[in-house]
Amino acid sequence: MGALVTVNVRRSSRAARGARRTVWAAGLALTLTAVAACGGGGAGSDGDKKVKIGLLASLSGTYKAVGTDMRAGFELYLDTHGNKLGGREVELSVGDEGDGPPTAVPAATKLIKKDRVDVLTGIVGGGSFNAVLPLTKRNKIPLVGSNGRPEVKDVSNVWHTSYLSDEPGEAIAKHVEKKVDGPVYAIGPDYQGGHDELRGFTEAFKKAGGKLANPDGKTRWTPFPKTTNFTPYFSDIKKSGAKAVYCFYAGKAAIDFVKQYAQSDAADLPLYSAGFLTEGSTLPAQGKAAKDIYSSLNYAADLDNEANRKFVADWTAEHDSSPTTYAMSSYDAAAVLDKAIAEAGKGGKEVTSESINKAIGGLGQIESPRGTWEFGDRTHAPVQKWYLRQVKPDGKKLANVMVEDLATLGD
Structure with a gap:
C-alpha cells in the first residue's frame, strides 16, 4: 500500500508540473492584483508581479540526460517552495539548448526577446555559454549558469552555481x-x-x-x-x-x-x-x-549534511534515481534566485533584472547539498570543496x- 501511495504522489506532482508548464508555455501569466495581507505594498504593487525565469538546457542531443536533470533540479526547488522565489510567483519558460550554439542561440533569443525573461539560467555546454552570453549582456539580463563554464573576462552579469570547467x-x-x-x-x-x-x-x-x-x-x-x-x-x-x-x-x-x-x-x-x-x-x-x-x-549523493538529506529525500520522492551534480547545481541556482529576489524586493521595491543582479552579489555564504559555498569575487563562480x-x-x-x-x- 505504501508503494502505491508513493507512485500516486509522484504522478500527481508530475501532472501538476505538466499543467504549470502548459500555462507557462501558453504565455497566460498575468500580473496579480491583490492587497498585501500585512505590511509592504498595496493593490497593484510590484510585490504582486510574477518573476519571469528562462531556463536553457540540452533537452535533446548528446547531453539530453544532463539538461533533463538540470531542468528537474530547478523545478524541484519550485515544487518544494510553492512555485515562488523571493515570495513571488514564478513564470518559468524553458528552451532547448540542443548540442550547441546553432540551437542554443535561437532558443535563448526567444526566451529573452519574446518571453521577456528577467533572468536566464542553465546552459550545459561551454560553446553555448559563450554564444549566448552577448545576448544577456546586450539585454542587461543576469545569467545564472548551472553547469560547467569557461573563463569569462567580464562577469558583471554572470554568476555560476556549478564550477569552472578546468x-x-x-x-x-x-x-x-x-x-x-x-x-x-x-x-x-x-x-x-x-x-x-x-x-x-x-x-x-x-x-x-x-x-x-x-x-x-x-x-x-x-x-x-x-x-x-x-x-x-x-x-x-x-x-x-x-x-x-x-x-x-x-x-x-x-x-x-x-x-x-x-x-x-x-x-x-x-x-x-x-x-x-x-x-x-x-x-x-x-x-x-x-x-x-x-x-x-563537487557533489556526491551520500554527503552527510542537513541540506543534502532534504534534497535527496525530495528528489527520490519523485525520481527513481539518486540526484546528480547537474540537478543539485540547478537546484542551487533556484535557491540563489530565491534569496536574491527576496532581497531585491524588500519594502515593496520594484524587482528588475538589474536589482536581482545586484542582490546576488551580496548574498554571502549559501547552504547547499554540496556543503556551504559562496561566489568568488573575481570569477562569480563557487568557492567550494571537491x-x-x-x-x-x-x-x-x-x-x-x-x-x-x-x-x-x-x-
Whole structure:
C-alpha cells in the first residue's frame, strides 16, 4: 500500500508540473492584483508581479540526460517552495539548448526577446555559454549558469552555481600524482568543454611533478561528437607505457568509453576522471564496467549534511534515481534566485533584472547539498570543496561513493 501511495504522489506532482508548464508555455501569466495581507505594498504593487525565469538546457542531443536533470533540479526547488522565489510567483519558460550554439542561440533569443525573461539560467555546454552570453549582456539580463563554464573576462552579469570547467581536473591532479607510480595518459573530446576540462588536469598534474604518457606530452583528442569507437585509442594507451588514464567524457560518449575500456587491452590500468564520466544515468548504463573508477566532483549523493538529506529525500520522492551534480547545481541556482529576489524586493521595491543582479552579489555564504559555498569575487563562480568518489556497490546497485575531500577551489 505504501508503494502505491508513493507512485500516486509522484504522478500527481508530475501532472501538476505538466499543467504549470502548459500555462507557462501558453504565455497566460498575468500580473496579480491583490492587497498585501500585512505590511509592504498595496493593490497593484510590484510585490504582486510574477518573476519571469528562462531556463536553457540540452533537452535533446548528446547531453539530453544532463539538461533533463538540470531542468528537474530547478523545478524541484519550485515544487518544494510553492512555485515562488523571493515570495513571488514564478513564470518559468524553458528552451532547448540542443548540442550547441546553432540551437542554443535561437532558443535563448526567444526566451529573452519574446518571453521577456528577467533572468536566464542553465546552459550545459561551454560553446553555448559563450554564444549566448552577448545576448544577456546586450539585454542587461543576469545569467545564472548551472553547469560547467569557461573563463569569462567580464562577469558583471554572470554568476555560476556549478564550477569552472578546468576545476574537476585541477582538484584531482595532486591525488593522481601521489597514487600513480608512473606516467598518466590524458584523453578527451575535441571541443571547448573537453579542452577546458583536460587543461585543468594536465597543467595541475605537471605542476605537481607528474608526467604524461602521451608520446608528445599533449592530451589525445577524440573527434566530437562522432567518436563512438574508442578501441584504436585504447591500443595507443597500452603501447604508451601509461600506468593510469585520466579522461573527461559525459553523456553517451561516457557510456561508450567506459564499456569499451573495460574490454580493452588498457583495462588493467586505473581510470581516473572528471565525475561526469559516471554521473547520473551513465552509471547504470555502464554497469559493471564502471566498477572502481575514481572521479572528482563537487557533489556526491551520500554527503552527510542537513541540506543534502532534504534534497535527496525530495528528489527520490519523485525520481527513481539518486540526484546528480547537474540537478543539485540547478537546484542551487533556484535557491540563489530565491534569496536574491527576496532581497531585491524588500519594502515593496520594484524587482528588475538589474536589482536581482545586484542582490546576488551580496548574498554571502549559501547552504547547499554540496556543503556551504559562496561566489568568488573575481570569477562569480563557487568557492567550494571537491570530493574524490569511487564507483562501488551500494546495496544491489553501483554508486559514486564519497571517499575523501580533495581540495577547496575558487577565488
